Amino acid sequence: MPELPELNPVIHGKLRLALLSLLSGVEEAEFTWLRLKTGSTDGNLGAQLLKLEEAGYVSVNKKFVQRKPQSLYRITEAGRQAFIEYVQALKQMLGGVIG
Amino acid sequence: MTANNEELELKDRLSLIETMIAEGRRTTESYGWTFVLWGVAYYIAILWAALAHDYIAWPVTMTAAAVLTVVIIARKRRKRPATTTTRAIGSIWCAMGISLFVLLMSFGFSERADQHTSIAIVAAMLATANATSSLILKWKLQFACALVWWALTVYACFGGGKMLTIAFLAAIFFCQIVFGVYGMIREARQRRKAASHA
Numbered sequence: 001m002p003e004l005p006e007l008n009p010v011i012h013g014k015l016r017l018a019l020l021s022l023l024s025g026v027e028e029a030e031f032t033w034l035r036l037k038t039g040s041t042d043g044n045l046g047a048q049l050l051k052l053e054e055a056g057y058v059s060v061n062k063k064f065v066q067r068k069p070q071s072l073y074r075i076t077e078a079g080r081q082a083f084i085e086y087v088q089a090l091k092q093m094l095g096g097v098i099g
Numbered sequence: 100m101t102a103n104n105e106e107l108e109l110k111d112r113l114s115l116i117e118t119m120i121a122e123g124r125r126t127t128e129s130y131g132w133t134f135v136l137w138g139v140a141y142y143i144a145i146l147w148a149a150l151a152h153d154y155i156a157w158p159v160t161m162t163a164a165a166v167l168t169v170v171i172i173a174r175k176r177r178k179r180p181a182t183t184t185t186r187a188i189g190s191i192w193c194a195m196g197i198s199l200f201v202l203l204m205s206f207g208f209s210e211r212a213d214q215h216t217s218i219a220i221v222a223a224m225l226a227t228a229n230a231t232s233s234l235i236l237k238w239k240l241q242f243a244c245a246l247v248w249w250a251l252t253v254y255a256c257f258g259g260g261k262m263l264t265i266a267f268l269a270a271i272f273f274c275q276i277v278f279g280v281y282g283m284i285r286e287a288r289q290r291r292k293a294a295s296h297a
Contacts, residue, residue, distance in 0.1 A: 017112060021119035026180035029123075033180060037122055087116060094109050 005089035008082055010055045015040055015048045020075060020083045023058060028074040049073060057082055123182070129175065131282025133168060133192070138275025140164035144203075145268070157207035161200050168196070188232050195228040218267050219255035222248045229274070240281070244274040 011017055018038050023029060035045050052058040057079030061072045075083070140160050147156035181189075202220060206212045212220075226248030233241035251270045255263055 012112070014112075014115065018115055018119045021116045022123045025120045025123035026182050027186065029180040037119070087113075090109055090113055090116075094106065094113065 005092055007089055007093070008086050010051065010057065011082060011086045013048065013051075015044065016052055017086075019045075019048060019052060019073075020057065020079060023073060023075040024080060024083055028061070028072045031071040031073065034073065052079065055079075055082075123180070129179070129286050130188070130192075131279045131284075131286055132171070134275045134279025134282060136168060136171075136279075137164055138271050138279060141271045141275065142268070145264075154207055154210055158204045161203050161207075165196065165200050184235065187235055191228050191231050195224055199224055214263065215255050215259060218263060219252050222251040222255060222267075222270065225274070226252060240278070244278050247274050 011020060015038060019034060022034060022037055031045070031049075034040075034049075035042065038045065040048075049058060049060070053060060056076060058073050059076050061074070063070055063072070140163070144157045144160035147153060147160065199221065202224075203217075206217055226245045229241050229248060230245035233239070233245060247270050251266055254266055258266070
């Protein structure tokens with residue numbers, strides 16, 4: 001029987017997975033948009049994004065637009081690769097169930 | 100954790116991925132209003148030029164429409180992230196818009212182009228942009244709009260008189276205003292659907 005792959009623990013967290021999924025479909029996204037889409041609190045969202053940033057999976061560009069701070073997040077190449085590998089591993093683990 | 104629970108959790112993760120990717124893509128499509136805006140701008144310019152015989156009708160209306168489009172898009176973009184598809188579609192319309200703007204401004208000031216040439220060129224440009232967008236989005240209705248503009252291009256070269264003006268006005272009505280309103284309704288439906296899934 002082939003050995004099942006392990007799921008990347010950095011991505012496996014529900015909110016972090018949701019964030020990477022969202023970021024994989026767009027070029028870059030604002031913090032407020034990510035908060036709206038995930039329904040998360042500022043604190044939790046910031047903490048999870050920081051974990052993804054520390055892992056090198058997302059990059060952040062902080063700037064001021066009309067004197068208001070704006071944080072733009074974007075998935076990195078390493079993040080995209082890790083995300084693809086995570087999805088492949090997930091599908092492999094589910095095996096025949098997904099078809 | 101039992102094997103069944105583990106399997107359910109993994110399925111839940113996969114479903115979360117699919118939902119979030121779809122959510123990111125769904126919320127970025129909102130361009131129906133631009134068709135309506137430019138359709139109305141064409142009507143204003145045509146009416147103004149016909150009634151007042153004023154050479155600034157087209158340049159002024161096109162400038163106003165272009166400024167309004169840029170301002171609204173800039174405001175919307177701040178709220179919504181871009182995807183590769185929206186960037187591709189946006190690039191086509193941006194390039195087409197600039198070309199059309201430069202062309203109509205030049206036509207307006209030089210007063211050299213006759214009605215046939217102007218309509219043929221404008222219709223061909225609109226057909227190209229609509230066809231390219233429809234092929235990217237796989238949207239048959241937009242391709243139908245491109246066919247209408249191509250038909251008008253041919254008609255502008257061979258037909259003429261009042262019928263050409265009527266055909267141009269009809270094409271603007273159906274391919275800009277009606278199509279734009281339909282696009283806006285479709286986008287509103289998608290937003291409602293997305294909100295109910297959130």
